[in-house]
Amino acid sequence: xxxxxxxxxxxxxxxxxxxxxxxxxxxxxxxxxxxxxxxxxxxxxxxxxxxxxxxxxxxxxxxxxxxxxxxxxxxxxxxxxxxxxxxxxxxxxxxxxxxxxxxxxxxxxxxxxxxxxxxxxxxxxxxxxxxxxxxxxxxxxxxxxxxxxxxxxxxxxxxxxxxxxxxxxxxxxxxxxxxxxxxxxxxxxxxxxxxxxxxxxxxxxxxxxxxxxxxxxxxxxxxxxxxxxxxxxxxxxxxxxxxxxxxxxxxxxxxxxxxxxxxxxxxxxxxxxxxxxxxxxxxxxxxxxxxxxxx
Numbered sequence: 001x002x003x004x005x006x007x008x009x010x011x012x013x014x015x016x017x018x019x020x021x022x023x024x025x026x027x028x029x030x031x032x033x034x035x036x037x038x039x040x041x042x043x044x045x046x047x048x049x050x051x052x053x054x055x056x057x058x059x060x061x062x063x064x065x066x067x068x069x070x071x072x073x074x075x076x077x078x079x080x081x082x083x084x085x086x087x088x089x090x091x092x093x094x095x096x097x098x099x100x101x102x103x104x105x106x107x108x109x110x111x112x113x114x115x116x117x118x119x120x121x122x123x124x125x126x127x128x129x130x131x132x133x134x135x136x137x138x139x140x141x142x143x144x145x146x147x148x149x150x151x152x153x154x155x156x157x158x159x160x161x162x163x164x165x166x167x168x169x170x171x172x173x174x175x176x177x178x179x180x181x182x183x184x185x186x187x188x189x190x191x192x193x194x195x196x197x198x199x200x201x202x203x204x205x206x207x208x209x210x211x212x213x214x215x216x217x218x219x220x221x222x223x224x225x226x227x228x229x230x231x232x233x234x235x236x237x238x239x240x241x242x243x244x245x246x247x248x249x250x251x252x253x254x255x256x257x258x259x260x261x262x263x264x265x266x267x268x269x270x271x272x273x274x275x276x277x278x279x280x281x282x283x284x285x286x287x288x289x290x291x292x293x294x295x
Contacts (some may be wrong), residue, residue: 157211165203229261
């Protein structure tokens with residue numbers, strides 16, 4: 001009977017019995033069973049407390065997970081059929097899919113916004129151009145704009161002539177409604193034309209007159225008559241011999257080119273003698289007489 005009692009307990013660690021004395025063997029088995037029961041009761045208590053701690057930790061983890069999901073607008077409501085561990089992945093996957101769809105829509109709207117911004121910039125540029133044109137076309141601005149463009153063209157042409165007449169010393173420019181000269185002999189200093197000497201002033205005036213005669217057709221209304229002849233009245237007496245030669249050579253070149261006829265009214269004999277066709281005006285008691293000289 002003792003052996004049958006011990007047999008089921010062998011795998012639990014029941015001690016071996018000597019078999020000499022029944023009472024001793026039975027006492028040994030009872031003592032082992034009592035000690036083993038206490039040990040297992042203690043282990044059970046420890047395991048129960050550990051399970052309780054783990055359960056509390058699981059609940060806390062579930063609460064934190066629910067709070068995190070709620071922060072990201074993923075509501076999870078566990079029920080008897082689904083606990084948090086089962087419901088959370090399902091709802092998270094659904095929320096992720098919805099977020100991807102929303103992200104695609106936002107990305108499309110972002111691209112549309114970029115395109116609209118580019119269109120806005122283009123329209124703003126067009127608006128600025130239109131405003132500029134409108135300002136220029138105003139009655140008080142359009143003539144001023146036309147005059148400024150014509151003046152720039154004349155100044156550019158006159159500067160080229162003045163450079164030749166002044167042996168590379170002067171160019172013309174303008175600022176704030178005033179004519180200026182650029183003096184290349186004085187480190188490109190800009191100064192008023194009022195500071196020029198008499199001969200230099202004549203050179204500048206002649207350069208402007210030549211430029212005006214060249215471009216008057218372009219400045220006039222379409223179909224206007226070309227200016228084929230110009231008359232220069234005096235001013236030559238202020239020129240020194242060298243400058244007078246330069247002016248005469250310039251006028252000779254213009255006449256030789258055939259672009260226009262140049263007439264000179266002068267009392268300077270040295271200049272008059274260089275003109276191939278001259279008209280001498282003589283006055284006597286009977287009146288004034290014009291005599292052709294030269295070719």
